[in-house]
Amino acid sequence: MDTKTALLESAERLARQRGFDAFSYADLSKEVGIRKASIHHHFPTKADLAAELMIRYRESFMASLDDIARTEPTAGAQLTAYFARYKAAMNGGAQVCLCVSFSVSVSSFDAPVVRQINRFHAESLAWLERLFELAQRDGSIVGVVDPAEDAQACLAVVEGAQLVARASGDLADFDAAIRTTVRRVV
Amino acid sequence: MDTKTALLESAERLARQRGFDAFSYADLSKEVGIRKASIHHHFPTKADLAAELMIRYRESFMASLDDIARTEPTAGAQLTAYFARYKAAMNGGAQVCLCVSFSVSVSSFDAPVVRQINRFHAESLAWLERLFELAQRDGSIVGVVDPAEDAQACLAVVEGAQLVARASGDLADFDAAIRTTVRRVV
DNA sequence: GTCTATAATATGATAGAC
DNA sequence: GTCTATCATATTATAGAC
Numbered sequence: 001m002d003t004k005t006a007l008l009e010s011a012e013r014l015a016r017q018r019g020f021d022a023f024s025y026a027d028l029s030k031e032v033g034i035r036k037a038s039i040h041h042h043f044p045t046k047a048d049l050a051a052e053l054m055i056r057y058r059e060s061f062m063a064s065l066d067d068i069a070r071t072e073p074t075a076g077a078q079l080t081a082y083f084a085r086y087k088a089a090m091n092g093g094a095q096v097c098l099c100v101s102f103s104v105s106v107s108s109f110d111a112p113v114v115r116q117i118n119r120f121h122a123e124s125l126a127w128l129e130r131l132f133e134l135a136q137r138d139g140s141i142v143g144v145v146d147p148a149e150d151a152q153a154c155l156a157v158v159e160g161a162q163l164v165a166r167a168s169g170d171l172a173d174f175d176a177a178i179r180t181t182v183r184r185v186v
Numbered sequence: 187m188d189t190k191t192a193l194l195e196s197a198e199r200l201a202r203q204r205g206f207d208a209f210s211y212a213d214l215s216k217e218v219g220i221r222k223a224s225i226h227h228h229f230p231t232k233a234d235l236a237a238e239l240m241i242r243y244r245e246s247f248m249a250s251l252d253d254i255a256r257t258e259p260t261a262g263a264q265l266t267a268y269f270a271r272y273k274a275a276m277n278g279g280a281q282v283c284l285c286v287s288f289s290v291s292v293s294s295f296d297a298p299v300v301r302q303i304n305r306f307h308a309e310s311l312a313w314l315e316r317l318f319e320l321a322q323r324d325g326s327i328v329g330v331v332d333p334a335e336d337a338q339a340c341l342a343v344v345e346g347a348q349l350v351a352r353a354s355g356d357l358a359d360f361d362a363a364i365r366t367t368v369r370r371v372v
Numbered sequence: 373g374t375c376t377a378t379a380a381t382a383t384g385a386t387a388g389a390c
Numbered sequence: 391g392t393c394t395a396t397c398a399t400a401t402t403a404t405a406g407a408c
Binding site: 017018019021022096099100101102103104105106107108114117118121143145146149150152153155156157158159160161163164166167168173176177178179180181183 | 203204205207208282285286287288289290291292293294300303304307329331332335336338339341342343344345346347349350352353354359362363364365366367369
């Protein structure tokens with residue numbers, strides 16, 4: 001893995017574990033094994049790092065959602081995979097998704113980063129809305145009245161579930177929070 | 187208002203707007219109008235401030251929930267008031283609830299503060315579970331199968347709704363996220 | 373691309389006068 | 391209870407050698 005990628009991986013994990021304002025170039029320096037000054041060659045400012053982190057995260061996450069849509073045949077199976085994707089990314093309760101972390105720190109970012117956060121939400125909602133539309137056709141999720149509203153509720157519940165599980169450090173709290181939604185899968 | 191209370195109010199707003207690691211004693215100093223050193227008289231360390239912030243927030247929030255339970259006769263009306271309480275506290279999309287903010291920064295806190303965060307969640311869940319039990323009796327919310335599960339989902343959705351609305355700065359996103367739940371109120 | 377060295381500023385925190 | 395003065399350390403960031 002090249003240095004820049006190693007820095008991004010390290011920064012993403014730290015941001016998701018601690019929050020964006022609770023890690024520094026000094027932390028990255030220790031983890032990756034290059035000097036602080038060298039990090040500025042790859043990311044001149046921390047704002048640049050934030051932008052690249054969020055772009056990479058969004059692209060990677062959306063690619064995995066496309067993967068789910070391609071692999072799982074029913075809406076119910078896709079929803080199950082969607083939750084599993086988030087749960088696996090929580091690292092046992094030690095971190096939240098980058099978008100959750102960045103949403104709380106939104107005042108620390110400039111407009112381009114904020115746009116990326118909102119784009120993450122928008123693309124997630126579009127994917128979920130398509131999922132609930134499919135559910136109306138294939139009947140694999142019960143009680144879908146308005147796919148757009150189910151999508152918005154589903155995104156909120158999966159983000160909130162992470163917060164509760166992060167605070168307790170117990171993934172059982174993540175499962176508990178999504179249970180009423182999971183129960184709707186036939 | 188005495189100085190200590192002014193400091194708590196200021197710190198709470200800053201923590202909810204920016205995150206706990208993104209405000210300093212210097213910020214408090216400017217807002218309240220006393221020197222940095224004087225703040226340490228009231229809160230020797232920032233950890234002390236965090237603990238007092240979370241205790242005060244939890245007590246105040248739970249008192250307002252008790253208020254809702256005493257005032258609103260039906261479970262449906264109580265749920266509506268619960269959401270309204272959160273929405274009003276978002277200050278037009280400029281901040282989230284202290285518990286959401288602190289949950290992301292959980293690694294910055296010592297055990298007493300983490301306990302307070304989890305106690306906030308536990309007491310919220312107990313209150314919501316009682317609400318959904320009432321709903322089963324008074325029929326003011328449809329589709330309640332397991333009050334504990336509805337409570338867990340409800341807490342997650344209201345926390346996640348804040349994240350989405352904070353990122354966009356638009357309270358319409360908060361309303362959109364809670365809509366499927368609100369629709370269940372008869 | 374990475375290093376050493378350094379800058380300018382911010383941080384949480386303490387000592388002691390008033 | 392608030393102040394001035396100070397501390398040790400951490401922060402983001404830059405200049406210039408290799």
